Amino acid sequence: MQLQSKLPNVGTNIFTVMSGLASQHNAINLGQGFPDFQMSEELIAFVSEAMKNGYNQYSPMPGWMPLREAIAEKANYLYGANINPDTEITITPGGTYAIYSAFTAILQPGDEVIVFEPAYDSYIPNIEVNGARAVAISLIYPDYHIDWNAVRNAITPRTKAIIINTPHNPTGSVINENDVSELRKIVEGTNIFIISDEVYEHLIYDGIPHQSILRYPDLLNRSFVCFSFGKVYNCTGWKLGYCIAPAELTKEFRKVHQFNCFSCFTPTQVALGNFLKNRDAYLSLAGFMQEKRDYFSKLMQQTKFTLQPSYGSYFICGTYEKLSDEADKDFVIRLTKEAGVATIPVSAFYRDGKDDKVIRFCFSKKNETLEAAVEKLKKI
Ligand SMILES: Cc1ncc(COP(=O)(O)O)c(C=O)c1O
Structure with missing residues (x-):
């Protein structure tokens, strides 16, 4: 049998490689x-209750309606958006x-998609498997802001x-209001879609407001805004x-979805429909995780790494110029083997492997884990 790969440049992703090396x-x-800590017991109880109450069969193709209603309510409460749970979620x-x-749902062969690098590693293969082309624009190092002039220059009739x-x-890094207004100017009067990974x-930390596309009806009109419960409720x-x-x-979107997975696991949808009403459960997450960022940053001052600012996500990046001038990929392998701490090289998030000698640390861990990791990192 001969198979012509649709993704000839794709290998095993860096997370699998580094997690494998970590356990080895x-x-x-x-x-x-x-996270390496337990998620909410209350939410677990809701899932178990849903299963005991018989919510174990297929849910509707677009999702469990009370959950979609709760999401619409949340989008309105947080971002003032009017979302129709029946037709828009x-x-x-x-x-x-x-x-x-x-x-x-949107790409035709030959289309172009603008992607900012470093980029979450699914984007470019997702684009290419659809026969389209990723046009990568580097965020400006070291604060990783968007160069909107570069975006203007990259737009073509195929975008x-x-x-x-x-x-x-x-x-x-996070997008601010100025970024939103630049984005607006660029897409206004075009047929360019926005996919917003939120x-x-x-x-998001330090009291910075999240610039959700849901806040901006003119942008939302052309957008697919994507979310993950795994990140919100510590259950990836x-x-x-x-x-x-x-x-x-x-x-x-649903034409693709209905012939791919059709519908999702019902008990968790039922549980989340209830749990989402508890605003504190999602509003308290930023404070909780900001403490971890701050704790980890403080501990890391005892090491030779230099951390960069992180305003959001699970991650903080750092440079290691006081320790080595190796390529980041080589350095993280050695760090795993010799220091016993696995991290991710940021060059893995660039298609061409651009290496600024920066590595990524995940701080959504128990304080003991962060302490133990820094004890090891101190020794190198
Ligand atoms: C930027 C980004 N987008 C999407 C996801 C995936 O979310 P999920 O696990 O819900 O597929 C992740 C997970 O790491 C991510 O970092």
Whole structure:
């Protein structure tokens, strides 16, 4: 049998590689982005209750309606958005799937999509598997802001979409109001779609407001806005998320969704429909995680790493020029083997492997884990 790969440049992703290396060397895993502490017991109880109450069959294709209603209510409360739960919200198996489905709904072969790098690693393969081309623009190092002139220069008649991500993985940078107004000027009067990856909407620190596309009806009109419950409720393994998009776009999105997974795990949807009413559960997350960022940053002052600012997400990046001038990929492998701490090289988030010698640490861990990791990092 001969198979012509649709993704010839894709190998095993860096998270799998580094997590594998971490377990092989019994290293502390500050690489992949997931909490190592328990999620809410109350939410677990809601799932178990839903299962006992018989909510174990297929839910409707777009998602469990009380959950969609709770999401619409939340979008209105947080961002003043008027979202129709019937026609504008689709529950998905995670944020990554929502992004993939949005791309698949809109892209034709030969289309171009503007992607900011470093970029979450699913974006470019998602674009390419649809026969489209990713046009990568580097965020400006070291604060990783968007160069909007570069975006203007990259627009062509083939530009179908721009994908944005705020708070940003891997850098922890965030989009501000000025970025939104630049984006608005660029897309106004065009047929360019926006895919907005907002999986870290509640992980934003220092009182900075999250610039959700849901705040801006003119931008929302052309957008697929993607979210993840895994990130909000410390349960990344649940793989549950949703996409908010105007009815016309949602119609196309659901054509892809209904013949891919059709509908998501029902008990968690029922549980989240109840749990989402508890505003404090999602509003308290920023404070909780900001404390972790601050605690980790303080501990890291005892090491030779220099941390960069992080305003959101699970992540904070750092440089290691006082320790080595190795390529970041080589350095993280050595760090895992010799120091016993796994991290992620930021060059992995660039298609061409651009290496600013920056590595990413995940701080959504128990304080003991952060302490133990820094004890090891201090020794190198
Ligand atoms: C920027 C970004 N988008 C999307 C996702 C995926 O979310 P989910 O696990 O819900 O698919 C992640 C997870 O790491 C992420 O960092």
